[in-house]
Amino acid sequence: MLLASLNPAAVAGGADLSDAVTIGDTALSRSDLVGAATSVAERVGGASRVAILATPSVTTVLAVTGCLIAGVPFVPVPADVGAAERTHILTDSGAQAWLGELPADTGGLQHVPVRLHARSWHRYVEPDSDAPAYIMYTSGTTGAPKGVQTSRRAVAADIDALAAAWQWTPEDTLVHGLPLFHVHGLVLGLLGSLRIGNRFVHTGKPTPDGYAQAAEKSGGTLFFGVPTVWSRVVSDAAAATALRSARLLVSGSAALPVPVFDRLVSLTGHAPVERYGSTESLITLSTLVDGDRRPGWVGLPLDGVQTRLVDDGGAPVPHDGETIGHLHVRGPMLFDGYLNREAATAEVLGDDGWYRTGDVAVIDDGGMHRIVGRESVDLIKTGGHRVGAGEIETALLGHPGVDEVAVVGVPDDDLGQRIVAYVVGDTDPDSLIQFVAEQLSVHKRPREVRLVGELPRNAMGKVLKKELAQWD
């Protein structure tokens, strides 16, 4: 069973837990979860796909759990989504209804509310493990986000492999405040907890203070964060010190700067475990609880994972800790392709099961991996969110005051990369930032818009983005 801790027979037989999921002031027991989510399942059963506005709330938890009980694939929609992106996700996914939180604009779809106090004790047959669990939208270098189809089998395999690497057990209390529309917060954090059977505490936002309080008041043992979160934690010595009582701090979704790793060690007493993955592959590499946690390195292949490093021609490169190659991964946690996009799927996922990650890496002679960067300057990681330069450029070109635009990610101490848009045109930079926040999503907005007379281009007319990223 995918959500093993919610086995109705076991829960009815006494395996309850009064605070299985806590978000803000609301706690749900396992029997609340089974009863209310089964009631959700009854209301969505038979749908081919539903959209869930994935706010950090118990409504979202019940919506997701209900879909997994009924075997209805769900589409998590970013809580801060804007108009154009919302329309794209709804149209592309073919979602038939909104389940749970009501979006600002339903796009004409029916709304199915989640009733916190409704209960059903109907017993569902566990859906086939090859069936899709969800479709999650993620950005590419160009074009609109693509729907990543992930099976129930992949989710289960990934959580089990992480449980082995991190000695993650029902005794843990997992804490995080990350969005519930990405792999990190939703799949690892929430579904991981419901599979393993540990307590899950969501802090609403991933603030240092929220994490410190969850360590002190909820007895948090396992904390998840993206590097921006850890960098903010180490800037708040009191909050960091409160995490001394934790068992394990985990960082992922972007590169953890070595100075942040070192500060975590000195302030919390814990060397963070780093792990690497993507929406398409789920998590494939991690350092181990009882192994080497080396700053700047993301670890070894998880159970069932193989990796290979190749040069531009596809030939293997040596595992000497220095030679850079393109990283490919294979394993039971990989996605089943992009929805409605056979050609895009074939570009990254071979018939032989290898996924071309788009990341460049080195591997040392002990099998330890270090991510060096991305192949394309057009995929930006900002605060752990993956954003395509192309989608922001397309959005900005839809503004009447914009003639030409180039979007780049520039290094940023807080966010890892900061989205900067260079614009040729006649308009107010702040209104362009707001335009992107309203069209795409708030987290995709450029943090800066710089108006310029012209963009640097090569002889072919192509914008020199590497040069732009260095302009100051």
Ligand code: MLC
């Ligand atoms: C600002 N705000 C606006 C706005 N400008 N609202 C509307 N319009 C505008 N123009 C508001 C926001 O709504 C928010 O309000 C506040 O300003 C701060 O904005 P923010 O951009 O969200 O905050 P920031 O501090 O920059 O966020 C940092 C962060 C966030 C770390 C909290 O980036 C984050 O949650 N990152 C996690 C990403 C993640 O989970 N990635 C995993 C990908 S999975 P308010 O009131 O809401 O605060 C993956 C696989 C793997 O990568 O390996 O894990």
Ligand code: AMP
């Ligand atoms: P996403 O699709 O949002 O899941 O982003 C996946 C990408 O995030 C990967 O392809 C990497 O570029 C990056 N990433 C994830 N984890 C790490 C990590 N630990 N270190 C460096 N980059 C990472």
